[in-house]
Amino acid sequence: MPSRPDEPTADDTSNVWAVVVAAGSGARYGSPKQFELLGGTPVVDRSVSACRAVAAGVVLVLPADRLAERHGADVVVAGGPTRSASVRAGLAAVPEVAEIVVVHDAARPLAGPELFRAVVDAVAGDGADAAVCALTVSDTLKRVDGDERVVETVDRHGLVAVQTPQGFRASVLRQAHLNGDEATDDAGLVEALGATVVVVPGDPRNVKLTTPADLGYAEHLLGG
C-alpha cells in the first residue's frame, strides 16, 4: 500500500523517536551487561547509536543510580522494576509530536540499521500498528512439565522468535501501556488491544546478551 503524504517514512525520521531500555540488573549475566565493553564501546552506547538510523531522538532508560550518564541519548530517565515498567517510563518522556516509537533492548547491541528501517517502514509506509523483527525457529520445540519430563512436541509451523527493535504507531503503544500490564515484549501488549502487529525478517546476528557467553559470541560476530 503506498504511504499517505502525511505519514512519515524511514526517509523522514523527524517524527520517529526511540526508547532504549537499559535498566535491567542482568541477573542471568551476573551484572548489568548493558554497560560491558563490546569491541571497546559500551553495549548500551552501540544500542543507542543504532537507533539513529531512524530516530530523531532517543530516550534512554537507565538504573536510577546512573542518571548522570548519557551514552549518546537525548533524554535519560530512570527505569522501573520490570521491563514493561521501564518502557512506560521511557515512553512518558517521548515528545507528543512523535508519531512512531521504536523500542529497543540495550542488550541487543548488534541490531543493524536495516532492522530499524524495516520496522519503521512497516508502520509508516504499510500502515501496520506495530512491526517486530523475528526469525523462524529451527530447533525442535518441546513443552516440558517442570524441568525434565516432556509433555509434548510443539508444532513449530508458524512460530517465530521475536527480537527488538519493535516499531509502533505512538498512539497505539501509549494505549497499550495505559493500564500498566506486563508482557515480555511491547508487541504483546499491543496484540492484546486487537491491533495489527506484523513481522519483518530479523537478523541472526542480532543476538541478545543474556549470559557471559553471549558477549564472547557478539565479539566474534563483530570481528567477523
Ligand code: CTP
Ligand atoms: N530492562 C529494563 N528494566 C527492567 C528489566 C529489563 O530496562 N526492569 C531491560 C534490560 O536492561 C535489557 C532489556 O530490558 O536491555 C531486556 O531484558 P533482559 O535481557 O531480560 O535483561 P535483564 O532483565 O537485565 O536480565 P535478567 O532477566 O537476566 O535479569
Ligand code: MG
Ligand atoms: Mg529480564
